[in-house]
Amino acid sequence: MDPRIVVGLDGSAESAAAAHWAAREALLRSVPLHLVHAEERSSPPGIPAARSDVAREWVKALLRDASDELREKHPQLDISTQSFDGRPADSLAGVTATAGMLVLGSRGLGTLTGFFLGSVGMAVIHAVERPVVLVRATEDAIPHARGLHSDRDVVVGIDISRPCDALLAFAFDEASRRACRLRALHSWMLPPLAGSGFAYSPEVNAQIAQSMNTGLDDMLKPWRDMYPAVTLDAQVPIGHASEQLLDTGSEAGLIVVGRRIRRSPIGAHVGPITHAVLHHSTAPVAVIAHE
Known part of the structure; x- marks a missing residue:
C-alpha cells in the first residue's frame, strides 16, 4: 500500500x-x-x-x-x-x-x-x-493553526452489535499519534414501551445501561491492551446516535464514523448516522469503510 x-x-x-x-x-x-x-x-x-x-x-x-x-x-x-x-x-x-x-x-x-x-x-x-x-474551513484547519494537531479529543461512534475493527483501529491509531483522549460512544434508545405510558423502572433502565456498558467494554478491551497509553473514555449515552456524536464531537479534533461496504449498487452506501454527522459536524469527520 x-x-x-x-x-x-x-x-x-x-x-x-x-x-x-x-x-x-x-x-x-x-x-x-x-x-x-x-x-x-x-x-x-x-x-x-x-x-x-x-x-x-x-x-x-x-x-x-x-x-x-x-x-x-x-x-x-x-x-x-x-x-x-x-x-x-x-x-x-x-x-x-x-x-x-x-x-x-x-x-x-x-x-x-x-x-x-x-x-x-x-x-x-x-x-x-x-x-x-x-x-471544514474552521480555525483549527486554517494555515496559522498551531502545532501539528490540537490536543482535542478523537470521538468514535461504535455499534456494539456488529464488528467495528477497522473503525477502532483507525480511531485508536489517531488518538495515539496525537497523544489525546479517545472518546468511544455507543448510543442506545429506550425500548418503545418506555414512551407509551408504560415507563420502565429505574432498575430496568439501569440493567439495560449496564448491559450496554459491558458490551462496549468487551469490544474495547483488546484495543485498550494494544494501546495502553491512550486515555479512553467509553460512554453509552441514551439518545439518537447522530445527535450524541455531534454533541460530544462539537469541540473534538476529529470524529470517526463508519460506513458498511456494499458490493451491490442497490441500497444506501452511507447510513443515516454517518450521513447526519457528515452534513452537520463542524469538526473534521473521518469515514471508515468496513465490512
Missing part, C-alpha cells in the same frame, strides 16, 4: 483548509502528501479552445500555489501534485485506491465544495474504500 495522503483541491477555502489539515496529518504519519485536482473539461461545440487552455493554466496555478504555501510552512514535507481530466469521483477513487487516506473540503449541510458538489461528493465517498476525511 502507498501510505501517502491524497487531497482534493478545487480552489475553495474548504479545500485549502483540507490541504493544511492533511499536511499536518502527513507529518504525524511521516508520509508524503499528494495534491490533486480532477475535473471534466469536455466543452460544448463552439466553445473556443483558448478557454480550455485558461482552465488548465488555472489548475496548474492552483496546485503550484498550494504546494508552495505548504512547503513554506512545512519544508520537511514531501509534496507532489497531479491533475486529472475526467469524472472526479472516478479519478479520486483511482488515485486513492492504495493510498493511506483521502482528504476533502466540506461546507457541511449536505454540500461538498466545487467539483465535489452534491451527488458527486457522495459518489467519492461511496467509491473510495480507504479512509476519507472531510474538513
Whole structure:
C-alpha cells in the first residue's frame, strides 16, 4: 500500500483548509502528501479552445500555489501534485485506491465544495474504500493553526452489535499519534414501551445501561491492551446516535464514523448516522469503510 495522503483541491477555502489539515496529518504519519485536482473539461461545440487552455493554466496555478504555501510552512514535507481530466469521483477513487487516506473540503449541510458538489461528493465517498476525511474551513484547519494537531479529543461512534475493527483501529491509531483522549460512544434508545405510558423502572433502565456498558467494554478491551497509553473514555449515552456524536464531537479534533461496504449498487452506501454527522459536524469527520 502507498501510505501517502491524497487531497482534493478545487480552489475553495474548504479545500485549502483540507490541504493544511492533511499536511499536518502527513507529518504525524511521516508520509508524503499528494495534491490533486480532477475535473471534466469536455466543452460544448463552439466553445473556443483558448478557454480550455485558461482552465488548465488555472489548475496548474492552483496546485503550484498550494504546494508552495505548504512547503513554506512545512519544508520537511514531501509534496507532489497531479491533475486529472475526467469524472472526479472516478479519478479520486483511482488515485486513492492504495493510498493511506483521502482528504476533502466540506461546507457541511449536505454540500461538498466545487467539483465535489452534491451527488458527486457522495459518489467519492461511496467509491473510495480507504479512509476519507472531510474538513471544514474552521480555525483549527486554517494555515496559522498551531502545532501539528490540537490536543482535542478523537470521538468514535461504535455499534456494539456488529464488528467495528477497522473503525477502532483507525480511531485508536489517531488518538495515539496525537497523544489525546479517545472518546468511544455507543448510543442506545429506550425500548418503545418506555414512551407509551408504560415507563420502565429505574432498575430496568439501569440493567439495560449496564448491559450496554459491558458490551462496549468487551469490544474495547483488546484495543485498550494494544494501546495502553491512550486515555479512553467509553460512554453509552441514551439518545439518537447522530445527535450524541455531534454533541460530544462539537469541540473534538476529529470524529470517526463508519460506513458498511456494499458490493451491490442497490441500497444506501452511507447510513443515516454517518450521513447526519457528515452534513452537520463542524469538526473534521473521518469515514471508515468496513465490512
